[in-house]
Amino acid sequence: MNIKEKIEHLEAELERFNHAYYINNQSLVSDLEYDLLLKKLESLEKEHPDLASPNSPTKRVGGDITKQFDTIKHKLPMLSLANTYSKEELTEWETRIKKIIEHDVEYICELKYDGVAIGIQYVNGELYRAVTRGDGTQGEDVTKNVRTIKSIPLKLKGDYPQDFEIRGEIFMPLKNFKALNQKREAAGEELYANPRNTASGTLKSLNSKVVAQRGLDCFLYGVYGTDLFESHYQSILKTKDWGFNSPSPEKNYIKKVNSIDEIMEFIQYWNSERNNLPFEIDGIVLKVNNYDTQKILGYTAKNPRWAISYKFKAERAESILQEVTYQVGRTGAITPVANLKPVLLAGTTVKRASLHNADQIAKLDLHINDQVYVEKGGEIIPKIVGVNLAYRKNNTTTPIQFIQTCPDCGTPLTRNEGEAQHYCPNDIGCPTQILGKIEHFISRKAMNIDGIGPETIVLFHQKGLINNVADLYTLTFEDIIDLDRVADKSANNIIKGINLSKTKEFEKVLFALGIRYVGETVAKKLAKYFKNIDRLMQATFEELIVVDEIGERIAQSVIAYFQNPKHIDLIQQLQKQGLQFNVIENLNETSKLEGQTFIISGVFETHSREELKHLIEENGGKNTSSISKKTNYLIAGDKMGPSKLEKANKLGVKIISETEFIQMLA
Numbered sequence: 240m241n242i243k244e245k246i247e248h249l250e251a252e253l254e255r256f257n258h259a260y261y262i263n264n265q266s267l268v269s270d271l272e273y274d275l276l277l278k279k280l281e282s283l284e285k286e287h288p289d290l291a292s293p294n295s296p297t298k299r300v301g302g303d304i305t306k307q308f309d310t311i312k313h314k315l316p317m318l319s320l321a322n323t324y325s326k327e328e329l330t331e332w333e334t335r336i337k338k339i340i341e342h343d344v345e346y347i348c349e350l351k352y353d354g355v356a357i358g359i360q361y362v363n364g365e366l367y368r369a370v371t372r373g374d375g376t377q378g379e380d381v382t383k384n385v386r387t388i389k390s391i392p393l394k395l396k397g398d399y400p401q402d403f404e405i406r407g408e409i410f411m412p413l414k415n416f417k418a419l420n421q422k423r424e425a426a427g428e429e430l431y432a433n434p435r436n437t438a439s440g441t442l443k444s445l446n447s448k449v450v451a452q453r454g455l456d457c458f459l460y461g462v463y464g465t466d467l468f469e470s471h472y473q474s475i476l477k478t479k480d481w482g483f484n485s486p487s488p489e490k491n492y493i494k495k496v497n498s499i500d501e502i503m504e505f506i507q508y509w510n511s512e513r514n515n516l517p518f519e520i521d522g523i524v525l526k527v528n529n530y531d532t533q534k535i536l537g538y539t540a541k542n543p544r545w546a547i548s549y550k551f552k553a554e555r556a557e558s559i560l561q562e563v564t565y566q567v568g569r570t571g572a573i574t575p576v577a578n579l580k581p582v583l584l585a586g587t588t589v590k591r592a593s594l595h596n597a598d599q600i601a602k603l604d605l606h607i608n609d610q611v612y613v614e615k616g617g618e619i620i621p622k623i624v625g626v627n628l629a630y631r632k633n634n635t636t637t638p639i640q641f642i643q644t645c646p647d648c649g650t651p652l653t654r655n656e657g658e659a660q661h662y663c664p665n666d667i668g669c670p671t672q673i674l675g676k677i678e679h680f681i682s683r684k685a686m687n688i689d690g691i692g693p694e695t696i697v698l699f700h701q702k703g704l705i706n707n708v709a710d711l712y713t714l715t716f717e718d719i720i721d722l723d724r725v726a727d728k729s730a731n732n733i734i735k736g737i738n739l740s741k742t743k744e745f746e747k748v749l750f751a752l753g754i755r756y757v758g759e760t761v762a763k764k765l766a767k768y769f770k771n772i773d774r775l776m777q778a779t780f781e782e783l784i785v786v787d788e789i790g791e792r793i794a795q796s797v798i799a800y801f802q803n804p805k806h807i808d809l810i811q812q813l814q815k816q817g818l819q820f821n822v823i824e825n826l827n828e829t830s831k832l833e834g835q836t837f838i839i840s841g842v843f844e845t846h847s848r849e850e851l852k853h854l855i856e857e858n859g860g861k862n863t864s865s866i867s868k869k870t871n872y873l874i875a876g877d878k879m880g881p882s883k884l885e886k887a888n889k890l891g892v893k894i895i896s897e898t899e900f901i902q903m904l905a
């Protein structure tokens with residue numbers, strides 16, 4: 240390749256990565272690899288300015304315009320940040336500043352939140368519009384989605400400017416990310432790769448309800464369009480008074496400093512502490528504090544000159560790929576797992592890395608006995624990010640052949656068109672699938688059968704007592720007491736728990752069946768819509784997809800499930816045992832309290848708190864556990880805490896007695 244071709248090739252590659260990252264929320268390479276390629280292109284362009292294209296990715300902000308939302312022009316461009324990976328590069332940045340600014344410069348250190356940028360305009364103290372960064376000049380109007388994020392105020396407090404913009408980062412807290420993936424796992428869905436890409440995909444969701452459920456959060460770190468302040472730091476402290484979730488100095492999320500050494504201290508602190516944060520950061524951001532100084536320094540086409548980021552390198556280790564083993568999931572999905580020579584990484588010994596699916600193996604062109612690079616990002620299980628090809632030249636390695644039959648039952652694997660995952664189709668006879676399905680069935684969110692754990696299930700299965708979930712209901716006290724280690728009392732508990740599960744609502748039963756892609760929420764929607772199993776079994780594809788939140792993939796999976804005679808047989812057995820396959824209509828339900836939110840506090844004369852909560856829900860109202868502006872009523876009983884009362888009064892929440900509440904239902 241000559242230089243021109245090299246530049247063109249790099250440009251095309253970076254464009255491809257940008258598109259995947261900003262539009263499809265996928266990382267095809269690691270951030271470090273991306274940044275190295277970009278720097279390579281930058282230096283080639285510097286040496287050969289005549290060959291540089293005016294639209295090069297080195298000169299443009301990576302754009303997220305999907306055309307699914309209205310585009311809005313930014314009043315002030317929304318730029319990216321130049322990035323550095325070392326103290327030397329930071330020092331170079333400071334030297335460039337010092338060439339222009341003669342006096343001492345104050346810097347602000349902040350966390351670099353790993354999410355998506357947002358600009359929010361407030362007019363007369365109310366959230367007016369929220370726009371994504373887009374291509375830096377214009378972004379997309381995602382106001383409706385941003386309104387669902389609880390930490391972003393809809394109305395401001397205090398002495399705010401009449402019209403201004405605040406910018407920040409929307410991200411997904413780790414807890415919510417893990418919960419979301421757990422739910423997806425329970426529904427047999429592919430897991431999301433990392434919080435950043437999930438946050439960015441969620442923000443661009445066309446259904447605001449989905450956004451609300453997923454629990455995005457936001458930190459705000461820049462005020463624009465007002466001349467109230469002299470410095471960045473001053474403005475950030477003030478935005479807290481207006482009601483914003485801005486970074487707090489108490490937690491060391493933001494710090495004012497005067498030298499590179501102090502900056503390095505902040506960086507080192509967070510490089511080790513970042514694993515204890517409830518959200519992900521990918522580095523530190525440094526900003527010149529004084530606004531006048533910022534103005535003098537100005538901008539390049541892509542970045543402000545007064546700010547820079549210091550990015551953490553994902554921790555990486557080298558190891559040898561010794562073997563690939565295959566796990567069978569509850570829904571039959573096959574997951575290849577890399578077994579590595581144990582190696583220390585980010586403080587823990589790593590022996591395994593996830594390989595996701597056959598495509599992943601092919602993409603890395605993995606061989607057994609390869610020397611591989613392992614990284615630990617936000618995910619709990621580390622992943623293989625690359626192979627040392629030089630090592631392969633001098634060692635014997637063998638290409639990996641993806642298995643063709645199930646490691647558990649020997650059935651030939653299948654792979655649906657357009658899907659990355661292989662499946663074992665023998666869902667009735669494959670031991671891991673049998674056990675996985677029963678474990679899912681008895682789990683807390685499904686049938687919630689107390690007294691049985693995974694080990695008991697294995698034991699029952701080994702003794703030939705259960706082969707599917709219907710067999711649970713034919714277990715007798717004698718069957719159970721015969722097993723090792725089971726005492727009278729626990730045998731009784733098991734039987735009791737199994738019997739009690741017969742009263743579980745239809746939606747729980749539907750979820751417990753473990754139909755691929757039918758998670759808790761989907762099961763609820765399907766139960767509510769079709770009311771009973773017969774109607775659901777007869778539903779056509781067209782009938783299914785009109786249901787809220789049911790897409791093509793779920794509809795196809797539901798249809799495929801009911802086409803299998805073995806599943807029909809199982810359902811009939813469960814019906815015979817008396818499980819609920821109908822929605823029991825609650826005759827007490829009304830919509831009298833629709834749209835009203837209640838909080839209950841204190842002790843009451845005629846109803847327990849639980850009863851009151853139940854009455855609220857039955858009549859279409861909502862319960863909350865903490866008072867906010869959105870709370871409509873506080874039902875006050877005896878011994879109510881004075882702080883609650885004070886807060887309710889302050890926020891204008893109406894305070895009512897138990898009797899007054901009951902009158903609302905009359």
Ligand SMILES: NC(=O)c1ccc[n+]([C@@H]2O[C@H](COP(=O)([O-])OP(=O)(O)OC[C@H]3O[C@@H](n4cnc5c(N)ncnc54)[C@H](O)[C@@H]3O)[C@@H](O)[C@H]2O)c1
Binds near residue numbers: 269318352460
């Ligand atoms: N892996 C891939 O395939 C791939 C592809 C494209 C981009 N990327 C990654 O994305 C980077 C480019 O993305 P970018 O342009 O958004 O730059 P960036 O993420 O490196 O930095 C700029 C962004 O940082 C965010 N930010 C977080 N905390 C901040 C704070 N306290 N103050 C100010 N800003 C803060 C803002 O959203 C801002 O837009 C690349 O360097 C690369 O690491 C990766």
Ligand SMILES: [Zn+2]
Binds near residue numbers: 645646648649664665
């Ligand atoms: Zn199998």
